[in-house]
Amino acid sequence: VSAPGSDPEALLEAARFGERVALARVLSIVERGGEPSRAVARLAYRAPVPYSVGLTGAPGSGKSTLTDRLIGAAQEGWPRRGAPGPEAVAQIGVLAVDPSSPFTGGAILGDRVRMQDHATDPRVFIRSMATRGHLGGLTLAVPDAVRVLGAAGLALVLIETVGVGQMEVDVASAADTTIVVVTPGWGDSIQAAKAGLLEVADLFVVNKADRPGVREAVRDLNQMLDLAPPGEWRPPVVETVATTGQGVEGLWTQIAAHRALLVDKGLLEVRRAARLERELRRVLRVRLDEEVTRLGEGHRFEAQLARVVAGEIDPYEAADALLVAELGGRAGTAE
Amino acid sequence: VSAPGSDPEALLEAARFGERVALARVLSIVERGGEPSRAVARLAYRAPVPYSVGLTGAPGSGKSTLTDRLIGAAQEGWPRRGAPGPEAVAQIGVLAVDPSSPFTGGAILGDRVRMQDHATDPRVFIRSMATRGHLGGLTLAVPDAVRVLGAAGLALVLIETVGVGQMEVDVASAADTTIVVVTPGWGDSIQAAKAGLLEVADLFVVNKADRPGVREAVRDLNQMLDLAPPGEWRPPVVETVATTGQGVEGLWTQIAAHRALLVDKGLLEVRRAARLERELRRVLRVRLDEEVTRLGEGHRFEAQLARVVAGEIDPYEAADALLVAELGGRAGTAE
Numbered sequence: 001v002s003a004p005g006s007d008p009e010a011l012l013e014a015a016r017f018g019e020r021v022a023l024a025r026v027l028s029i030v031e032r033g034g035e036p037s038r039a040v041a042r043l044a045y046r047a048p049v050p051y052s053v054g055l056t057g058a059p060g061s062g063k064s065t066l067t068d069r070l071i072g073a074a075q076e077g078w079p080r081r082g083a084p085g086p087e088a089v090a091q092i093g094v095l096a097v098d099p100s101s102p103f104t105g106g107a108i109l110g111d112r113v114r115m116q117d118h119a120t121d122p123r124v125f126i127r128s129m130a131t132r133g134h135l136g137g138l139t140l141a142v143p144d145a146v147r148v149l150g151a152a153g154l155a156l157v158l159i160e161t162v163g164v165g166q167m168e169v170d171v172a173s174a175a176d177t178t179i180v181v182v183t184p185g186w187g188d189s190i191q192a193a194k195a196g197l198l199e200v201a202d203l204f205v206v207n208k209a210d211r212p213g214v215r216e217a218v219r220d221l222n223q224m225l226d227l228a229p230p231g232e233w234r235p236p237v238v239e240t241v242a243t244t245g246q247g248v249e250g251l252w253t254q255i256a257a258h259r260a261l262l263v264d265k266g267l268l269e270v271r272r273a274a275r276l277e278r279e280l281r282r283v284l285r286v287r288l289d290e291e292v293t294r295l296g297e298g299h300r301f302e303a304q305l306a307r308v309v310a311g312e313i314d315p316y317e318a319a320d321a322l323l324v325a326e327l328g329g330r331a332g333t334a335e
Numbered sequence: 336v337s338a339p340g341s342d343p344e345a346l347l348e349a350a351r352f353g354e355r356v357a358l359a360r361v362l363s364i365v366e367r368g369g370e371p372s373r374a375v376a377r378l379a380y381r382a383p384v385p386y387s388v389g390l391t392g393a394p395g396s397g398k399s400t401l402t403d404r405l406i407g408a409a410q411e412g413w414p415r416r417g418a419p420g421p422e423a424v425a426q427i428g429v430l431a432v433d434p435s436s437p438f439t440g441g442a443i444l445g446d447r448v449r450m451q452d453h454a455t456d457p458r459v460f461i462r463s464m465a466t467r468g469h470l471g472g473l474t475l476a477v478p479d480a481v482r483v484l485g486a487a488g489l490a491l492v493l494i495e496t497v498g499v500g501q502m503e504v505d506v507a508s509a510a511d512t513t514i515v516v517v518t519p520g521w522g523d524s525i526q527a528a529k530a531g532l533l534e535v536a537d538l539f540v541v542n543k544a545d546r547p548g549v550r551e552a553v554r555d556l557n558q559m560l561d562l563a564p565p566g567e568w569r570p571p572v573v574e575t576v577a578t579t580g581q582g583v584e585g586l587w588t589q590i591a592a593h594r595a596l597l598v599d600k601g602l603l604e605v606r607r608a609a610r611l612e613r614e615l616r617r618v619l620r621v622r623l624d625e626e627v628t629r630l631g632e633g634h635r636f637e638a639q640l641a642r643v644v645a646g647e648i649d650p651y652e653a654a655d656a657l658l659v660a661e662l663g664g665r666a667g668t669a670e
Contacts, residue, residue: 038651045649117631142665273644280640281631288623296616309608314380316373319618 008040009302015152020125023152028142041144047151047274050093051253054159054175056102056168056197061181062207065242066251067160071124071250074156085303095150096128097171098162123219125154140286142171144280164259173200174275176268177258179251181205182221184213198224201235202258205251233261295322340483343375350487358487358604365479376479382486383498384607385428388590389494389510393530396516397542400577402429402495405460407580408587409491428484431463432477432506432639460489475621478614501531505507508535509610510594511609514586516540517556519548533559536570537593540586544574568596630657 008029015024019055030037053070055063074092107298129138142159149157159175161168172178185208206217220239236254240247262268296299304318313321349357364374374507388405390398409427454565464473464480477494484492494510507513515536520543541552556572572588575582597603630636639653648656 034430039650041649041651045643046646058515117483273640276643276650278642279629280636280643280650280653283650284630284657285627287654288627291618292623293621296618301615305608305612308380308611308615311381314373315611315615315618316376320617322619323622 008036008043012040012043012148012151015148017124018122020122023148024127026148026152027129027145030148031129031141032044035233037141037144040148044144044151047147050146050150050154050157051156051259052146052175052177053160054161054172055181056172056178056200057205057207058179059162059182061183061244063181064096066205066240066248067183068097068244068247069159069240069245070119070158070252072245075123075246091123091125093154093157093195094126095142095159096125096155096162097127097138097159097168098128098130103267109311115164125149139167139170139313140279142314143174143275153286168288169196169200171319172205173319174278176262177202177257177273179203179205179209182217183208198228203235203254204237204238205240205253207240209244209247210241210244212221214239230268232265232267233258285324300325338362339508341371343371347375347378347483347486350483352421353457355457358460358483359462361483362480364463365483366464366476368476372479373481379482382482385489386486386553386594387481387497387510388493388511389507389513390516391496391507391513391535392516392540392542393498393518395516395579398495398516399431401516401540401542401575401583401586402431402493402575404580404583405493405576405590409581410458426458426460427490428481428489428511429459429461430477430484430492430494431461431497432473432494432503435467450530460484471541473615474502474505474509474617474633478509478610488616504531504535505622509613511597511606512537512590514538514540514590515554516542518543519546519552521535531555533563537568538570538586538589541572541574542577543584545576545579549574563635565603567600568593635660 006025006028006029010193011022011026011029015026026040029040055067065116071092094127127145129141146157146159159172161172178200180197180203182204184206204221206214206221208214216238218239222255225235225237237255239250242248259268262271301321304313304321307313308315308318341360341364344360346357346364350361361375364375390402392398406427406429431506454608462480463477481492481494494507496507513535515532515538517539539556541549541556543549553572553574560570560572573586573589575583575586576584594603597606636659639648640657641646643650643653
């Protein structure tokens with residue numbers, strides 16, 4: 001493979017022509033963050049946005065197997081019989097995200113093995129992402145990675161989160177369609193409500209629906225949904241058995257229906273604009289965190305600290321002086 | 336009581352002359368944070384610094400009863416027989432800090448009841464502090480409160496933390512002498528090491544030393560201390576039974592010895608300078624957090640967001656534009 005240096009533009013161009021090594025390298029740049037990743041963002045954010053589907057849920061709920069099945073469904077272009085839905089997708093991106101792990105760990109390796117149906121399929125690009133500990137971390141890197149996949153010509157990206165924390169929910173819910181996966185054994189829907197999942201879910205999947213308790217799980221979820229104010233879309237509750245494929249066609253139909261609603265009502269633009277606003281606020285926070293680091297390093301910091309230690313000024317006055325001296329303008333003035 | 340308005344200077348002056356209501360009002364200003372608390376800081380950081388003793392440890396380790404006993408010891412000016420140590424202290428401040436509770440809760444009320452020996456003693460000023468949820472919260476408010484007590488003329492402040500999280504350890508370890516309280520039932524010293532307590536402790540107390548397992552607890556702690564590099568001061572391990580007062584005189588002697596070492600070797604200044612550096616960094620962070628909030632509100636933010644939504648620029652470019660426009664100077668330039 002003739003991977004073209006580390007120039008983002010050349011790498012993205014190569015990725016567009018199917019060079020997977022080039023695409024992997026651009027994603028590594030995004031994952032590492034910093035100035036090189038910003039150069040990538042400058043290009044990627046001008047490209048078409050891929051349709052993104054997020055999957056979140058407790059470990060063991062079968063998200064990876066379900067993702068595997070959805071790849072197949074997307075490739076076959078379900079539903080087939082005239083119902084509204086996306087065309088068959090030429091190439092599908094899969095981001096397996098694990099915010100809790102500093103490096104690619106066992107869970108993701110396990111997922112990769114489970115996804116082996118598609119691991120060597122040139123029409124599927126699977127990438128695991130773990131935080132490298134830089135400021136802002138995955139909550140910035142994942143949306144950037146989705147944009148990169150779009151710039152490389154992929155039309156559909158599945159974002160699967162491995163854990164169950166707030167960051168996992170944040171990552172998975174920053175998609176066009178968000179799927180929350182539960183199992184009959186997961187207990188009642190109160191847990192989903194507690195975790196804030198009712199608010200982010202566009203679709204619920206009760207996976208492992210061949211196990212006892214599936215009716216209760218579906219009923220509980222529907223009862224919780226009955227309490228929510230009615231809107232344009234009531235999240236359907238879909239039963240699947242990912243290991244056999246049962247119910248996956250129905251799930252894909254619902255994904256397609258949700259996408260059609262977003263497109264037809266103009267809600268896709270609204271949703272993406274709201275997402276960009278959250279992204280911009282996150283970037284601002286990271287940039288100002290960098291300023292804190294920088295302000296705490298220079299000789300001006302040492303000079304102000306010396307005055308605080310000498311009892312001449314208090315830390316608040318010192319901070320204001322640093323903000324005015326280093327940032328200028330309106331910063332650091334008393335409100 | 337003739338509490339003088341809400342002018343920080345007048346309130347502090349009244350507090351210096353023993354008006355407890357005025358002192359309580361200044362501390363409330365500090366607790367609420369914001370610009371009024373900065374006016375207080377401007378005055379308080381120019382006043383003499385009180386000697387501060389922090390107590391941290393798991394709930395149920397008897398910290399409150401021990402604090403109660405230390406108040407008595409400080410008032411009587413232990414040790415009596417010519418050993419080095421502080422003079423009898425005219426007025427003692429006690430800050431009971433609970434970062435985990437948004438409001439003054441049951442635990443602190445319970446502590447106050449346990450401290451009832453001194454609750455009506457005019458020589459003791461007891462204040463419970465809980466976070467009010469403002470940025471920076473208690474990690475800024477507690478050092479400010481210590482300075483306020485100094486400005487009101489108090490020479491000694493005991494800082495007792497109620498919980499066991501990292502913030503509690505941060506608060507208690509930001510004292511001139513830090514005491515870590517364990518009990519025989521607390522398990523082996525590995526727990527203390529795990530919690531980072533070995534690094535911050537100037538003294539260890541094994542309280543409830545009338546219970547089984549006290550020898551093992553003392554031995555475990557000493558074995559852990561044997562592994563640390565030798566320095567100017569090896570944290571002593573003191574056995575106490577706070578409920579009867581047993582060992583408290585010995586503990587006070589050790590506190591006095593630690594203070595004498597810090598003063599004689601010039602280490603007190605070094606320690607306080609390092610503490611002020613951490614405080615200044617925290618203040619900088621809070622000030623920049625305020626900038627994020629402000630940057631995310633104005634019409635400039637809306638204009639940049641509109642450009643991102645239109646696909647003209649990416650969120651990083653928008654953030655840089657906002658930083659340059661709002662803060663000016665060097666901020667927002669590419670490194």
